[in-house]
Amino acid sequence: MTESLVPHIPGDAPFNPTQRAWLNGFLAGLYSYAPVQPIETQKLRVAVLYGSQTGTAEGLARKLAKQLKSAGIDAILTSLEGYVPATLAAEKHAVFIVSTYGEGEAPDAAQPFFQQLCVEHFPLLGNLSYAVLALGDSHYEHFCQFGKDLDAKLHALGATRFLDRVECDVEIDVPWNAWKTTVEKELSAIAARPAVANAEKTDAPVSVAPSATPSEPAHAATAAPSRDQPFPAAVIEKRALTAPHSSKKTIHLSFAIDASGMQYEAGDACGVIPHNSPALVDTILEMLRFSGNEMVDVPKAGSIPLRQALLDKLAIARLTRSIVSQYASLAQCVRLNALTKPEEQAQLEAYLHGRDLIDLLKECPGAIQTAEQLVKMLPRLTPRLYSISSSPLAHPGQVHTTVSVVRFRAHDRDRGGVCSTLLDDRIEIGDSLPLYIHPNKKFRLPKDPAAPIVMIGPGTGIAPFRGFLHERRAIGATGRNWLFFGERSAATDFLYREELDRMVADGHLTQLDTAFSRDREHKVYVQDRMMQHAKQLWEWMEEGACFYVCGDAFRMAKDVDKTLHAIAEAQGGLSQDDAAVYMQSLKDNHRYQRDVY
Ligand SMILES: Cc1cc2nc3c(=O)[nH]c(=O)nc-3n(C[C@H](O)[C@H](O)[C@H](O)COP(=O)(O)OP(=O)(O)OC[C@H]3O[C@@H](n4cnc5c(N)ncnc54)[C@H](O)[C@@H]3O)c2cc1C
Ligand SMILES: NC(=O)c1ccc[n+]([C@@H]2O[C@H](COP(=O)([O-])OP(=O)(O)OC[C@H]3O[C@@H](n4cnc5c(N)ncnc54)[C@H](OP(=O)(O)O)[C@@H]3O)[C@@H](O)[C@H]2O)c1
Ligand SMILES: Cc1cc2nc3c(=O)[nH]c(=O)nc-3n(C[C@H](O)[C@H](O)[C@H](O)COP(=O)(O)O)c2cc1C
Numbered sequence: 001m002t003e004s005l006v007p008h009i010p011g012d013a014p015f016n017p018t019q020r021a022w023l024n025g026f027l028a029g030l031y032s033y034a035p036v037q038p039i040e041t042q043k044l045r046v047a048v049l050y051g052s053q054t055g056t057a058e059g060l061a062r063k064l065a066k067q068l069k070s071a072g073i074d075a076i077l078t079s080l081e082g083y084v085p086a087t088l089a090a091e092k093h094a095v096f097i098v099s100t101y102g103e104g105e106a107p108d109a110a111q112p113f114f115q116q117l118c119v120e121h122f123p124l125l126g127n128l129s130y131a132v133l134a135l136g137d138s139h140y141e142h143f144c145q146f147g148k149d150l151d152a153k154l155h156a157l158g159a160t161r162f163l164d165r166v167e168c169d170v171e172i173d174v175p176w177n178a179w180k181t182t183v184e185k186e187l188s189a190i191a192a193r194p195a196v197a198n199a200e201k202t203d204a205p206v207s208v209a210p211s212a213t214p215s216e217p218a219h220a221a222t223a224a225p226s227r228d229q230p231f232p233a234a235v236i237e238k239r240a241l242t243a244p245h246s247s248k249k250t251i252h253l254s255f256a257i258d259a260s261g262m263q264y265e266a267g268d269a270c271g272v273i274p275h276n277s278p279a280l281v282d283t284i285l286e287m288l289r290f291s292g293n294e295m296v297d298v299p300k301a302g303s304i305p306l307r308q309a310l311l312d313k314l315a316i317a318r319l320t321r322s323i324v325s326q327y328a329s330l331a332q333c334v335r336l337n338a339l340t341k342p343e344e345q346a347q348l349e350a351y352l353h354g355r356d357l358i359d360l361l362k363e364c365p366g367a368i369q370t371a372e373q374l375v376k377m378l379p380r381l382t383p384r385l386y387s388i389s390s391s392p393l394a395h396p397g398q399v400h401t402t403v404s405v406v407r408f409r410a411h412d413r414d415r416g417g418v419c420s421t422l423l424d425d426r427i428e429i430g431d432s433l434p435l436y437i438h439p440n441k442k443f444r445l446p447k448d449p450a451a452p453i454v455m456i457g458p459g460t461g462i463a464p465f466r467g468f469l470h471e472r473r474a475i476g477a478t479g480r481n482w483l484f485f486g487e488r489s490a491a492t493d494f495l496y497r498e499e500l501d502r503m504v505a506d507g508h509l510t511q512l513d514t515a516f517s518r519d520r521e522h523k524v525y526v527q528d529r530m531m532q533h534a535k536q537l538w539e540w541m542e543e544g545a546c547f548y549v550c551g552d553a554f555r556m557a558k559d560v561d562k563t564l565h566a567i568a569e570a571q572g573g574l575s576q577d578d579a580a581v582y583m584q585s586l587k588d589n590h591r592y593q594r595d596v597y
Helices: 017-031 056-070 085-090 108-117 145-158 174-191 193-201 278-288 307-312 321-330 334-339 340-350 357-365 370-376 418-426 459-475 497-505 524-531 534-542 558-571 576-588
Strands: 045-051 074-079 093-098 129-136 165-166 232-238 249-255 269-271 297-299 302-305 384-387 399-406 407-410 413-416 430-437 453-456 479-488 509-515 546-551 591-595
Touching: 017 479, 045 108, 056 074, 056 093, 056 129, 056 174, 085 430, 093 145, 093 174, 108 145, 129 145, 129 174, 145 384, 145 459, 165 174, 174 340, 232 399, 249 418, 278 307, 297 307, 297 370, 297 384, 297 546, 307 370, 321 334, 321 340, 321 357, 321 370, 334 340, 340 497, 357 558, 384 399, 384 418, 399 418, 399 459, 399 524, 413 418, 413 534, 459 479, 459 497, 459 546, 479 524, 497 509, 497 546, 509 524, 524 534, 524 558, 534 558, 546 558, 558 576
Parallel strands: 045 074, 045 093, 093 129, 129 165, 453 479, 453 546, 479 509, 546 591
Antiparallel strands: 232 249, 232 430, 249 399, 269 384, 269 430, 297 302, 407 413
16 A cells, blocks of 8 residues: 555554545545645646456556656555555556455455445545556456446546546456557656646547557566466376265366466465367367368467367357357347347346356347458456365466366257366366466465464355365464355365364364355254354454455355344344445455455
8 A cells, every 4th residue: 555645644543444544535635735744746646546356467568667757757566455545536547456356346355445335425536637447258248337337437526537447357458458558658748748738637538549569578488377378287086075876076186386386375366378278179070071281370379270269269168248249240240239238237137147158149140251250259268266265375386277067058068168068078187288377466364373263165165265174274363263164065065074073173274164055944054053152253353363254155145244234233233334345345454355256
């Protein structure tokens, strides 16, 4: 965090978010009348602000700040976590790089900032000139929604865009490179203007046309493996964690990384670069009557045979809005064109569910004439992230993963997830897969080894907690460890049961509570077990325990969050608002962290 320029109410002051935001707004208003301090430097000051959950926006913001500094601009890099929006009232230039989560919401860490910004009577930001880079994924219904909302709110508060908002889908490189180049150009132009002109509002916004700007230079040979230059990690262990007669399959895979120079901490994730099923690729080639040897241009890969592009580079197993609308206009297909109308969003969403490229080609055959048309239509195949389930101290030179295999039947065909079925069906011990570490700085064990921790991780949510437990044993941490685990059935789906039982027996795992949802008539979930232990959980909370949640973002994490609020209300005697403030203070103090997907 950087120092705030205006006086503000500290995060731990006894006010609820609304009161705090109002008071901060009041202080910012007063401050705006204060005499202007003499400017010590001629450099243009720019706040580079990011809202990130898994580090992408943060990484880009760091790169931008570095680039602006090299261009002679005083770029101040700041997370929106704990950032007081009143501070914006004292900034003249800001750039925001933000991702979207949940149902079009801000990343967890940026939510208090946005809530405060949206408080009625927040002072106008008439002196602020800004630009927003919104990160998202168009597979989600609310694409880049937080970036859009933030942009709209800043504009409504009187701030001026010096650049139109740019939205980045999973393929970030081209829009990102074009955007950062334009940001630097615009800010350098502003910096070059006479000081008086700089005090005035900036000109009309500039738009960024994605250009074929070359991507970032490749990493030096000595750099650690990355998403662009992953390490071919050999599989050294593979076993099922579920029983053969289970209704689902979860597998444990260990990779050797000792020769890679890669380092990680308990809580990090790893990225796996998958490839598509050869059977699906061959079906597509056959349907389109291509040999697969046609040479095609793929960004970053250059000119490669079509079959290789479909296997390794392009996403063929899920449909997006963009694929359907491009195909619809190529095919002049009445039904598909109707679906792409703005008022048919819900129908399009239903059409996309469970369908892939093969379904689209069957829907309106004959539209694709050239290999280039096909390649142009398809997004890039993206890496899949897996929470690392090992500790680097307990398993040096290894990365362990816990993978739930995605299989389902839809529209009369058995289908599977690209990466999880690759790992289950076509990767064996001794094979290698490209891998890199995806740091998760927002998901860390407490610095104090004596602090108690509570881990809530149903399903594959258990992965980082296995890593935490091994790490805490390796460092001799004395803090108590409490795990809530849930799955479908105790007999078939109790992941890492023997290991956990041993930890309970020797006292390392202070308490283990399980919820097997399908073992009885009524479903029992981890949050039901938490409610049964509400009094004890509240005592741990008051004794300084850190709370961690990992696993399903869409239902479980929301329900667990509600349960924690309910426990604070019932056991702490807090009102709903005060419980919200209490939970927020846990988050602010890194005592409530989530790794949800
Ligand atoms: C930070 C992070 C950590 C993660 N950690 C883990 C982990 O530890 N373990 C783990 O297993 N996963 C984890 N994941 C999820 C993982 O990255 C992949 O998303 C998951 O393995 C699915 O990838 P896939 O390629 O197999 O499936 P994809 O090819 O991506 O297909 C999945 C898609 O298939 C569709 N689908 C799935 N089921 C159905 C259905 N019944 N009907 C219709 N459509 C359906 C949905 O659109 C779904 O999004 C994590 C994700 C993140 C972001
Ligand atoms: N798109 C989908 O329809 C779908 C379906 C399943 C999983 N997933 C995703 O697949 C990933 C991995 O899943 P997973 O294999 O680790 O297991 P999971 O599907 O998360 O299930 C683990 C356990 O959590 C239970 N559960 C379901 N809803 C819950 C809720 N609201 N609160 C608490 N517990 C709940 C499940 O019960 P029951 O299953 O008996 O209800 C099961 O016992 C997750 O990202 C998940 O979001 C997606
Ligand atoms: C659980 C989850 C939910 C997401 N929800 C959305 C969404 O609603 N809209 C969207 O555009 N992108 C969504 N995304 C995609 C992220 O915004 C995107 O991957 C972004 O690049 C992540 O940036 P970050 O690493 O800085 O958080 C979601 C990603 C995950 C894992």
